[in-house]
Amino acid sequence: MKQEIVKQIQENLKYQELVKKRSFLAWGLSIAILVVYYVFILVIAFDPSLLGAKMGDGVMTIGIPIGIFIIVFSFVLTGIYVRRANGEFDELSRQIKESVKG
Amino acid sequence: MKKIIFAFLALGVAAFAAGALEGEVEKQPLNISAIIMFLVFVSGTLGITYWAAKRTKTAKDFYTAGGGITGLQNGLAIAGDYMSAASFLGISALVYGAGYDGLIYSIGFLVGWPVILFLVSERLRNLGKYTFADVAAYRLKQMPIRTLAAFGSIATVILYLIAQMVGAGQLIQLLFGLPYSWAVILVGILMIMYVTFGGMLATTWVQIIKAVLLLSGATFMALAVMLQFGFSPEALFAEATKVHPKGEAIMAPGGLVSDPVSAISLGIALMFGTAGLPHILMRFFTVADAKEARKSVFFATGFIGYFYILTFIIGFGAIVMVLNHPEYLDLVKQAKEGGSPILGGNNMAAIHLSHAVGGNFFLGFISAVAFATILAVVSGLTLAGASAISHDLYASVFMKGKIDEQREMRVSKVATLMLGIIAIILGIAFEKQNIAFMVGLAFAIAASANFPVLFLSMFWKKLTTRGAVTGGALGLLTAVVLVVLGPIVWAEIIHADELKAAVDAAVAAHGLEAAAAAKAAFIKATAIFPYKYPALFSVTVAFIGIWFFSITDKSDDAKKEIEAFDAQDVRSQTGIGAEGAVSH
Numbered sequence: 001m002k003q004e005i006v007k008q009i010q011e012n013l014k015y016q017e018l019v020k021k022r023s024f025l026a027w028g029l030s031i032a033i034l035v036v037y038y039v040f041i042l043v044i045a046f047d048p049s050l051l052g053a054k055m056g057d058g059v060m061t062i063g064i065p066i067g068i069f070i071i072v073f074s075f076v077l078t079g080i081y082v083r084r085a086n087g088e089f090d091e092l093s094r095q096i097k098e099s100v101k102g
Numbered sequence: 103m104k105k106i107i108f109a110f111l112a113l114g115v116a117a118f119a120a121g122a123l124e125g126e127v128e129k130q131p132l133n134i135s136a137i138i139m140f141l142v143f144v145s146g147t148l149g150i151t152y153w154a155a156k157r158t159k160t161a162k163d164f165y166t167a168g169g170g171i172t173g174l175q176n177g178l179a180i181a182g183d184y185m186s187a188a189s190f191l192g193i194s195a196l197v198y199g200a201g202y203d204g205l206i207y208s209i210g211f212l213v214g215w216p217v218i219l220f221l222v223s224e225r226l227r228n229l230g231k232y233t234f235a236d237v238a239a240y241r242l243k244q245m246p247i248r249t250l251a252a253f254g255s256i257a258t259v260i261l262y263l264i265a266q267m268v269g270a271g272q273l274i275q276l277l278f279g280l281p282y283s284w285a286v287i288l289v290g291i292l293m294i295m296y297v298t299f300g301g302m303l304a305t306t307w308v309q310i311i312k313a314v315l316l317l318s319g320a321t322f323m324a325l326a327v328m329l330q331f332g333f334s335p336e337a338l339f340a341e342a343t344k345v346h347p348k349g350e351a352i353m354a355p356g357g358l359v360s361d362p363v364s365a366i367s368l369g370i371a372l373m374f375g376t377a378g379l380p381h382i383l384m385r386f387f388t389v390a391d392a393k394e395a396r397k398s399v400f401f402a403t404g405f406i407g408y409f410y411i412l413t414f415i416i417g418f419g420a421i422v423m424v425l426n427h428p429e430y431l432d433l434v435k436q437a438k439e440g441g442s443p444i445l446g447g448n449n450m451a452a453i454h455l456s457h458a459v460g461g462n463f464f465l466g467f468i469s470a471v472a473f474a475t476i477l478a479v480v481s482g483l484t485l486a487g488a489s490a491i492s493h494d495l496y497a498s499v500f501m502k503g504k505i506d507e508q509r510e511m512r513v514s515k516v517a518t519l520m521l522g523i524i525a526i527i528l529g530i531a532f533e534k535q536n537i538a539f540m541v542g543l544a545f546a547i548a549a550s551a552n553f554p555v556l557f558l559s560m561f562w563k564k565l566t567t568r569g570a571v572t573g574g575a576l577g578l579l580t581a582v583v584l585v586v587l588g589p590i591v592w593a594e595i596i597h598a599d600e601l602k603a604a605v606d607a608a609v610a611a612h613g614l615e616a617a618a619a620a621k622a623a624f625i626k627a628t629a630i631f632p633y634k635y636p637a638l639f640s641v642t643v644a645f646i647g648i649w650f651f652s653i654t655d656k657s658d659d660a661k662k663e664i665e666a667f668d669a670q671d672v673r674s675q676t677g678i679g680a681e682g683a684v685s686h
Contacts, residue, residue: 028600036213096676
């Protein structure tokens with residue numbers, strides 16, 4: 001890619017909007033999953049009995065639904081990202097490509 | 103009966119066939135339905151390989167299946183790569199042996215996926231061609247970066263291969279009554295055939311078929327278990343805690359991660375390791391564009407998450423329906439060591455459960471699927487390793503890009519053969535290790551050598567060749583050294599004889615109960631590096647190394663590399679220029 005085209009794209013307002021929106025979403029969601037996961041791991045490291053707390057009269061512990069929740073949470077986050085990226089972000093990319101050609 | 107087995111052997115190991123069923127074998131009844139289903143799978147996949155071989159003409163076909171795989175297909179194939187025998191047998195074995203700890207492992211394996219989607223997958227697709235080194239070396243110097251990436255890839259691939267081979271050996275030993283080493287040889291030969299003839303197209307379709315079979319089989323097992331307990335998790339857990347020797351401790355975190363350093367280190371290895379696995383990263387080049395790459399991860403995360411929930415149920419199901427059931431017990435071992443060891447070791451818990459819920463026919467199905475899993479995963483791994491050798495080392499470093507495609511393909515086929523032979527030898531050498539931990543080690547190297555270089559090459563403008571190579575090499579070296587000096591390799595493998603002597607002495611002095619404590623004490627005293635998972639240290643070393651040697655790099659080349667970042671960034675963000683990279 002020629003240096004002038006790179007400059008031209010970087011100065012394109014649509015491109016700046018795309019980068020800003022995507023970075024915000026991508027890093028936001030990454031931080032969300034990292035925080036959830038490392039809190040989980042640190043609880044295991046420092047106080048595993050928290051996850052071993054009984055939920056009722058039976059043997060079920062709170063750790064089991066929390067674990068399942070993290071799995072479902074991961075999937076839901078990927079769904080949110082793909083929905084926005086394949087719609088909104090790809091539309092912005094398309095417009096940027098057109099303005100470069102035009 | 104013998105005819106079938108000999109026909110089966112003739113597929114790949116004709117030279118070894120004579121006398122295959124004589125000599126020392128584990129006394130296992132032959133399972134005809136298992137053998138037939140396995141034969142159907144092998145002939146089906148060899149048929150696919152034949153079909154794929156006719157369509158694999160160019161290097162692009164060979165490495166990326168021509169780039170025509172859809173998001174859903176690729177999601178299944180990625181899930182297939184990830185739902186390895188180590189995941190299926192190893193994690194259900196961990197759940198069977200330790201309960202909740204298995205779930206901790208699963209979660210760690212899964213949470214890397216969203217991060218790959220948010221930060222890696224589409225940029226990778228927009229920048230790369232065949233291997234992740236294409237991306238890492240995009241604006242940096244080809245030779246040193248590709249050499250480093252190739253070493254990182256090969257180390258990861260070989261460790262991962264060992265885990266798969268060990269699973270294959272144990273499984274076929276149990277199922278067919280074949281000696282362990284012969285089983286490993288058979289897997290190696292079939293894998294070499296898939297990859298050399300069918301390339302990525304055959305490897306992908308073998309992976310997709312296997313993923314569908316494995317998900318169906320695991321779903322059936324989990325449903326059968328839940329049906330027994332009226333779909334009440336509480337009833338299942340209550341029964342499991344009643345029969346398990348650890349009692350209610352299996353409902354909470356236990357011994358897998360006992361100290362904070364191990365816990366964080368395991369987390370880093372699993373999360374960043376996933377984003378550094380060459381056979382997974384390579385899959386992003388088999389789809390047409392960034393949109394399909396994203397969809398792949400979405401589907402893959404869903405399938406993998408679902409699968410891990412199933413393995414958790416399967417592990418608990420095995421506690422209830424396999425543990426303490428005499429037909430699955432290894433009586434010889436029990437007489438020697440006490441406890442209630444199951445036939446073929448803990449890794450066979452899921453296999454025995456399939457018999458408990460579905461009889462011989464379903465045991466046959468699950469065994470055939472588990473074997474198919476190993477075949478598919480080793481094929482993907484070997485293809486990734488062979489690409490690192492042919493595309494990165496041979497074509498780009500050794501020949502400096504002056505090589506025609508046909509020759510590059512031939513080199514990757516030779517590399518496949520070599521990797522196959524190495525996998526067989528190491529598979530035999532590592533017979534007695536827990537395969538889930540072996541995969542953990544592969545992840546440590548992927549997280550320390552591959553991921554930091556790949557990640558910073560896409561996100562950090564000031565990265566230079568010197569920084570990437572020095573920091574990446576330090577990360578790789580740290581991971582390897584710490585693994586070698588760690589509890590498993592240093593204490594349990596290198597000092598295996600002393601370990602055995604120490605355990606025997608303890609047993610002689612204090613009886614069978616002293617064995618586990620003596621083993622733990624010996625490992626603690628012998629291992630030079632005390633943690634099983636080195637990632638916390640090696641990933642830190644890699645990032646600091648890359649940072650330090652980049653910012654202190656004031657050369658003219660470094661300036662150019664930094665200037666080239668903007669063009670790379672625009673392409674990675676928009677995909678402009680990327681279409682050409684693959685379709686020409």
